[in-house]
Amino acid sequence: xxxxxxxxxxxxxxEKQVLNDVSVCLNDGELVSLLGVSGxxxxxxFNVLSGIYLxxxxxxxxxxxxxxxxxxxxxxxxxxxxxxxYKKVIDNVSLPLLINxxxxxxxxxxxxxxxxxxxxxxxxEMYPDALSGGMRQRAALLRTYLASEGVALLxxxxxxxxxxxxxxxxxxxxxxxxxxxxxxxxxxxxxxxAILLSDRIYILNGGRITQETVIDSAEKRNxxxxxxxxxxxxxxxxxxxxx
Amino acid sequence: xxxxxxxxxxxxxxxxxxxxxxxxxxxAVCKGEIVPAxxxxxxxxxxxxxxxxxxxxxxxxxxxxxxxxxxxxxxxALAFVLATLMDKYDFIYKAFYPLLVISQTxxxxxxxxxxxxxxxxxxxxxxxxxxxxxxxPIAIGLLDGYKSTDIDSINLLRSMGAGRLQIxxxxxxxxxxxxxxxxxxxxxxxxxxGALIAEWLGxxxxxxxxxxxxxxxxxxxxxxxxxxxxxxxxxxxMAFVRLIERISLPYRKTRISRPETIKRR
Numbered sequence: 001x002x003x004x005x006x007x008x009x010x011x012x013x014x015e016k017q018v019l020n021d022v023s024v025c026l027n028d029g030e031l032v033s034l035l036g037v038s039g040x041x042x043x044x045x046f047n048v049l050s051g052i053y054l055x056x057x058x059x060x061x062x063x064x065x066x067x068x069x070x071x072x073x074x075x076x077x078x079x080x081x082x083x084x085x086y087k088k089v090i091d092n093v094s095l096p097l098l099i100n101x102x103x104x105x106x107x108x109x110x111x112x113x114x115x116x117x118x119x120x121x122x123x124x125e126m127y128p129d130a131l132s133g134g135m136r137q138r139a140a141l142l143r144t145y146l147a148s149e150g151v152a153l154l155x156x157x158x159x160x161x162x163x164x165x166x167x168x169x170x171x172x173x174x175x176x177x178x179x180x181x182x183x184x185x186x187x188x189x190x191x192x193x194a195i196l197l198s199d200r201i202y203i204l205n206g207g208r209i210t211q212e213t214v215i216d217s218a219e220k221r222n223x224x225x226x227x228x229x230x231x232x233x234x235x236x237x238x239x240x241x242x243x
Numbered sequence: 244x245x246x247x248x249x250x251x252x253x254x255x256x257x258x259x260x261x262x263x264x265x266x267x268x269x270x271a272v273c274k275g276e277i278v279p280a281x282x283x284x285x286x287x288x289x290x291x292x293x294x295x296x297x298x299x300x301x302x303x304x305x306x307x308x309x310x311x312x313x314x315x316x317x318x319x320a321l322a323f324v325l326a327t328l329m330d331k332y333d334f335i336y337k338a339f340y341p342l343l344v345i346s347q348t349x350x351x352x353x354x355x356x357x358x359x360x361x362x363x364x365x366x367x368x369x370x371x372x373x374x375x376x377x378x379x380p381i382a383i384g385l386l387d388g389y390k391s392t393d394i395d396s397i398n399l400l401r402s403m404g405a406g407r408l409q410i411x412x413x414x415x416x417x418x419x420x421x422x423x424x425x426x427x428x429x430x431x432x433x434x435x436x437g438a439l440i441a442e443w444l445g446x447x448x449x450x451x452x453x454x455x456x457x458x459x460x461x462x463x464x465x466x467x468x469x470x471x472x473x474x475x476x477x478x479x480x481m482a483f484v485r486l487i488e489r490i491s492l493p494y495r496k497t498r499i500s501r502p503e504t505i506k507r508r
Contacts, residue, residue, distance in 0.1 A: 050402040072404020082399050086417045086494050095413065096403040127494040147403045 075147030314373020384426020388419025
């Protein structure tokens with residue numbers, strides 16, 4: 001089942017055509033990456049998907065609902081965690097619920113129930129500054145999850161983390177996706193990360209989807225997948241598409 | 244020698260030592276009659292004048308403090324409205340920013356008598372003067388705070404479906420609070436001075452009036468005493484602002500690292 005789809009999106013800023021007939025879809029439980037060079041229109045596409053930008057033409061559907069240009073349905077997460085320093089972690093995380101009209105108490109209760117699953121237990125009453133980089137990303141992810149009913153848009157969420165934390169976060173993320181039934185659309189410019197995590201990879205180049213690659217290796221969830229020859233084959237292929 | 248000094252400064256705080264040394268010099272100057280006693284009273288005379296006049300000064304100070312606080316509150320309200328509008332509407336920003344800056348170049352001393360002429364000898368001209376002197380630093384502090392808001396944070400809230408008011412409440416306003424307090428700290432010291440200047444130029448109560456009275460009587464000891472007293476009042480007001488700041492910004496406690504916590508070796 002398709003949970004999120006963008007159909008024939010066109011978007012320009014002044015003279016510059018940033019998105020040119022872009023169609024992507026995300027199926028239930030999938031992790032799909034958007035891979036492309038900087039300035040390729042990835043972030044613009046995310047802003048269209050999350051309803052912040054109204055596309056010049058084309059539609060965005062969340063399940064069966066037309067959400068084109070309607071913010072509040074699909075939230076995203078950036079490399080910057082954007083946790084508000086003056087709010088406690090619990091209030092940061094429950095902010096989307098508060099914005100959607102829940103009372104502060106209700107919002108805190110709903111969000112609080114997920115702290116253990118996200119490995120954030122005990123940080124509820126802390127301020128974000130007291131958390132490590134990995135923990136902050138988890139909190140930001142929980143906030144995204146609470147904002148958008150089963151779909152997460154992630155814009156290079158792990159690129160500021162050190163290698164070890166990053167690979168830990170990858171493993172953790174794949175696990176939690178399964179646990180809370182999350183579908184993810186993922187922006188990255190890191191080919192390795194894309195192959196390692198994705199079910200499918202879209203290549204976005206010059207405002208167009210130029211290629212779609214399915215990663216269907218049997219080894220794909222194996223921790224040493226990135227050391228196999230198959231991995232390198234994928235990498236070679238994708239690299240050639242990007243050039 | 245240096246080591247010895249450091250030992251001393253390690254036990255008592257440096258500003259206390261500075262003040263003590265200055266007081267000793269002052270005392271010596273008076274004792275040695277380098278400056279005639281009627282021009283420069285000795286610290287002991289000042290202390291005596293302070294003690295014998297404290298009740299009277301306190302009574303007058305209540306008037307001054309009232310003017311300062313009322314003016315400050317009105318200044319905050321005005322600054323808040325103007326800064327918020329200036330941040331929201333660019334044309335208001337462009338229209339008022341130069342006026343704001345120019346208003347700061349007008350010497351308070353010069354407009355105070357005008358205000359007294361227009362509004363009489365009551366509290367009105369004094370409060371007005373306090374508003375004029377205080378609202379600028381507060382408005383600028385707030386404006387800078389608003390402008391420092393991260394556009395990504397605003398977009399994130401929009402993606403959650405937040406309206407303008409919610410964005411203001413959850414992002415813009417809290418981001419501006421530290422800037423607001425830096426402005427308010429400066430403004431609180433201006434407030435007392437503003438009230439004093441207005442009193443100095445007309446009226447029949449307040450510390451400023453008291454100052455003109457002791458000046459006319461050439462009571463130098465009382466003048467020094469009242470200066471000390473005014474400093475204390477200003478410091479008290481600033482400390483009060485600090486206290487409110489601490490209470491309203493609990494998350495900052497973990498972040499502010501003061502230089503004295505860094506140990507030198």
